[in-house]
Amino acid sequence: MTILVGLYGMTRTKNSIKMIMCLGIMGSGVILLFVSVGYIPGAGAPIVGHSAEMVDPLPHTVMLTAIVIDLATMALGLALVYHLYEEYGTLDVTDYLVGED
């Protein structure tokens, strides 16, 4: 559901930084999804010797990948927003269309 919240936020906002934030929210949603996918009732952390039954570790691994990729995208996106702001002088995405060069 967090994914959907992020998605809705993106349609709602016009601020380009907020859009990147919404991307972050969607990323968190995916992380939650993966944690819940790996969940098995009554199981402990996936470390040998820690508990008898452990949750599925594979989604956790994929989740780590997702976090890193999210981080990378957000870093690049924020850098782009910074340069956009320098060029256009505004953060409003609807204004970017007007300034054809």
Add this chain to the structure above:
Amino acid sequence: MRKDICTFLLVLMIAFLLVQGLELSYEDKEDSEVDEYYKEHQEKTGADNMVEAILLDFRAYDTFGEVMVLYIAIAGVIILGKIVTGDDQS
């Protein structure tokens, strides 16, 4: 404004349909086949932390790609600065 309300209703509908359609339940959830295999062969990797074992051994290629993604992003941020400012030093 009307667009926003419509989108909001659509998102609500998506959420409802997803919950209805998927019927996610953990009642009879078992370990997947892949997971069983990992647990059996965990000894070979030497790592007690299963996540780490998968990350660095079974799926090291994925982690490699992931490291490259981070590398690209950082190099990209730096190169982007060079492109936009037209800076050709360093």
Add this chain to the structure above:
Amino acid sequence: MTSLIVKTAGRALTPFILLSGLYVASFGFLSPGGGFQGGILLASGVILIMVTHGSKEVHRLAENIDWFETFGALTFLIVGLAGLLLGGYLFSNLLPDTPLMCIVLDIVIALKVFVGITAVFVYFFGMGVKEC
């Protein structure tokens, strides 16, 4: 801008943050943690120092940061290729039944993430400074 309290707290905290980062990175095979998390912790330690003490010294470090980064990525690739030569597959485990491979890879990843995150921070920081 920075008061004495902030500076002292930053100085006092950073070694511990760095230490815990190293711990998390190198014992990822035994306990929760791993390269990425450790790298982020290390980076946060350096960033703390940067924020509290200004960033001139770190800026000088950052000039060679590209090289460090590439070095990290190349090390990962070389470990993989070593697996290819000795074990017959790319990324095959060099020393089965021991966690050595995991530790090496973890530390490489930690260093890479550390350098990378610091680089991005320094970069954004620099942009902000230019603006003012």
Add this chain to the structure above:
Amino acid sequence: MLYHAPMLMVIAPLTGALVLRISNRFLPKQIYKDLITFVSLLIPVFLLLVSLPRLREGAMVYEMGGWPRPYGISLVLDGLSSLMVLMLGTITICSFVYSLEKKELIPKPDDYYFLFLFMTTGLYGVFLTGDIVNRFVFFEITILTTYVLITYTGTKSSLRASYYYLVVGSVASVMFLTGIGLLYFFTGFLDMGALSVAIPGLSTNIRNIIFAFFLVAVGVKVAIVPFHTWLPDAHVSAPTPMTAVLAGVTVKTGAYILFKLFQIGFDTLLIRYLIVGLGLITALSAALVSMKYYDMKKILAWLTISHMGVITAVAALWNPGGVSAAILYLINHTLYKTLLFLSVGALIYLYGTADIRKLSLKRSNVILSIAGIIGLLSMAGLPPFNGFYGRYFLLETTRRYPILYGSLVGVHFLTALSVFRIFRLSCSESKTDDELTESIMVPLVVLSGLCLVGGLTTWAFMNNMVNPATFALMGGYYRTGFTWHLVYLNVISAEGVILILSLFGAYFVSEHTVDLRLDWSEGVLSEVSLPDSIRYIVIMIALLLLLNFL
């Protein structure tokens, strides 16, 4: 040694990129950097050619780290991926040779090479991997580099295009991951081979719902209609060699992933009809929108959208005929569209503009004008060139579907109209003293040669490359044993006659009108704002779920 070929194809450009990055320290001369890039682009093609005989015996599977197939990550080199890799290798080398002329890459050409090699790595990874998460990771490498490469012209609009692509592309990535998560929840596998066994066991309902997420992910990459908003901007503002790769290969990865998704079991009726419908809407409307512009890059970009729509629509029929026709057309489209984008780049190099009213194909350099005309005629679908054969097979396999048949003829007509419009308008008197360098000419000559030869040897190509690819996807052929006369006699069959007649019709129409310019769909199809394009994504997910629910 041959066993390692698939892995080395991915690793070679990557190593090249990393070496290039640190080469400033010990190899400061530009020529060495060019050499490193060229060699690391050449190695995968060489490896593929070496392993082609081995491929006849079956797919090559490389298991990473020695962990067996469904558990570890594996690389698969089968009929389809070898075809894709061959195409990718050709296009990247052509694009690289073109980019040796560095006038367009104003700041830092070695950074450009570095990113370009990384993008190539990502594309090889996407085509070769047999694991769905790994495919995602490598796709992410590809698009992250693309975001930066698009901005390489350093203009305002390129930054905006890159930002648009970043936002839409990241939403697509998140959707792809969501789909993977749900897929893992229901099947417990991440390997494509194991998934193709497990997914058909799921209920149609669940398959449709999971595909709603994949639809967004794939749709953004193929640019079918509600998700196409990033494409024209990105194509127009990217530097020329980059545009060629974007239109030539990056868009095709989406189609490739779509084929793979169909293969692993997302082939329910609802999904297929939805994609056929979207593809048709894409094909017709984008071809119409292309008539609106005078910027040649923009026309070509919209025609790319249109033709990708055709490919997805016919492939979504999911019978061997449709799939093999789609694959053939995919390759043809790659060749002529890359050729066209490169020649437009050369024209911009000569005249400094891409406005078709200001530039002249006829009065420019001889080689350039021949290459451009071959590319345009191939796109229009004139028989000796390769564009015709792809269209012919597309039409032949859709005989049983009248709506599809009619729309394909319509798209053909509109494309031809666009081409003749370019011909008519581009006859101004402007002259230039600039000369083209060899590095620009060579890829143009090679690609136009490939367009012609590819058309003339379609029968061999169908037998040796497309049929194995179809077999790898569907486990069956459309038709075997194409011979030269069978293919050449296509011209006088019903479909051939229809195609040529509509070509002449388009020529007639364009001769008798001064300037065909359709101006419509502002804000709906073209010039869509970013929140609106996200809104389209929401609407599409809701539509698929609703259709599934009904």
